[in-house]
Amino acid sequence: MKQTLYLAWRYLAFHRLKTFILLTSITLILYLPVGLRVLVNQSSQQLTRRADATPLVVGSKGSPLELVLNTLYFRSDFPEPMRYSEAQKVRDSGLARIVPMYVRYHSRGHPIVGTSVDYFDRRELAVQTGRLFTFVGECVLGARVAEALGVHVGDAVISSPENLFDLAGEYPLKMTIVGILAQADSPDDDAIFVDIKTTWIIEGIGHGHQDVADGEAAGAVLSRDGNRVVANASIVKYNEITEDNLDEFHFHGDLSDYPITAVVAFPPDQKSSALLQGRYENADERAQIARPSEVMAELLDTILTIESFVLAGAVIVGIATLASASLVFMLSLRLRRREMETLFKIGGSRANVGALMASEMVFVLVTGIVLAAGLTFLTSQFGAALVRALIRM
Amino acid sequence: MRLALLMMAALMAACGSSEEVADVAPSERAKAPLRVYTVSYPLAYFAERIGGAAVDVTFPAPAEIDPASWRPGAETIEAYQKADLILLNGATYAKWVERVSLPASTLVDTSESFQDDYIIIEDAVVHSHGPEGEHSHGQTAVTTWLDPRQAVTQARAIQGALLAARPEQGTDFEEGLAALEKDLEALDARMEEALGSDAPFVASHPVYQYLARRYGLDLHAVDFDGDAWHDLEHLLEDHPAKVMLWKLDPPADTASRLRDMGLEIVIFDPCANRPAAGDYLSVMEENMARLQSALSR
Known part of the structure; x- marks a missing residue:
């Protein structure tokens, strides 16, 4: 037997190219469907993990997928905003604790997430250096943002204007970095977090400017009639919030009317969750409530449908490959007829010759299976990182 | 066989990573006393009375500071952020x-239910400098608790928030609120009786609006944080007050000049900060006694 295996090995080693092509074909055809399945599983886990940790999201009526992608992954278009009073309504219902979200602006390509400090507790995010924001104008960076921008606690980032040609629109706000989060392997790593009021300042509906009653602002005052002062646009507006000008920042009107993109609701139990969802059943309601786990499950169903087509394709290609491999072996046997006759003539039995041919085939098949298993193992180990990288792209 | 096992192991490893996904919900805080932070002393007093041992109330403003104009530092705000309730x-x-x-x-606006009754400060500076139109900064009277009936409403809001946070201790909170309500209503009745006067008053600071509205006081204020002598003299021409309310003792020269103008100084402490001695009720009783004494002369 040992001699038979030796002869089979020598044959395969001599016909390197043919052996390599056969091995590659068999390895890939075994690995593709299994590896794809593993990758899809890991993608699903990455996507549903965050959705499962987010019980309910309230937002303006529209696409639930857009709402969930914006709120959870800070992706997709900016959804239709709703009033902050919607967050107060959910809070006052006593059915859930809330985290308001306003995800609209960016800084050098990174999303600026306006929220409250509860967010970090809910997402179990830890501060690596510094602290969480306490005043408006402060920000906390995700680990990858800090790394990509090469900034540290004490540095600053500047919000990017939405429209360069809107001269009367919002001004860039310089925000002081007070903390950097530990790596969380989630979209939080790529975000810049600020208090929701800071995003309203970026939007220009909250701002700081010279005191119009102050002598320094006299040049900007157009008219003064008793307590009524009209100033022109030359009044100094602050584009950075500092210890000295913090008290000059203010918000006009009722904060309840201010915009947010979503409210993440955390009901304490199933009953509260059901009651809260029931409140948004009314067709006249201007807001919608979405269960991120369901929205993402629907998205994954679509992905799985595509995956099943890919798998079917892989199986057909596999059958074709195996048929080709069989043909290669059969043609090879025909080409090796003289070699086999020689083996018979020098005393080799029919069984020995058959065993030699079979061991060549088994050797190729087994090696292919081992390589496919190795690739699957590597995919299972590093697939999650690959998926995260793909999700980030 | 070994190969089959290896394949299985590879697949299990892949699927195994999917098992470690369940996010752990934020851990429930231990059933220690509720950490309650407030922005003024009266709210702290009400919370302590209602919550008793079930609450750990903190009002972190330094004793010598008027909380209305205080701005806490980052560390204090971090402490507020960790509270179970912020009143x-x-x-x-x-x-x-x-x-x-x-x-x-965790935010609880204790006066939200009567926000339509806020007193608007008519002389606040209104200005405009852009497309958002006219606006003013800070335009309502703030010392809501000087009207004991409003204080009762605020106390009820606190009780509601405590109850929502610790429903199992609802009976204790109800008892605490009932006792506090009784004290505030008794204070209100005594103040109504004591302050029933048509006499004109002046005040050194615009902080007594709710007190004046509740008891029908004919009270006008100047602002002694600035140069108010001219305003005061002008005011007294049409408003011949004999009593002037001060939050604290005025400087000696100011007191002397006021006496020369025929004004008796009465200290009426709004009690926004924790008193050195006594509590909200005792401070209000002392205020009332001083005012009553001045009125009787």
């Missing part, structure tokens, strides 16, 4: 709240 006075009191980051779920 706000509303009515634009403690403007710093607008400029800091506090968890939305």
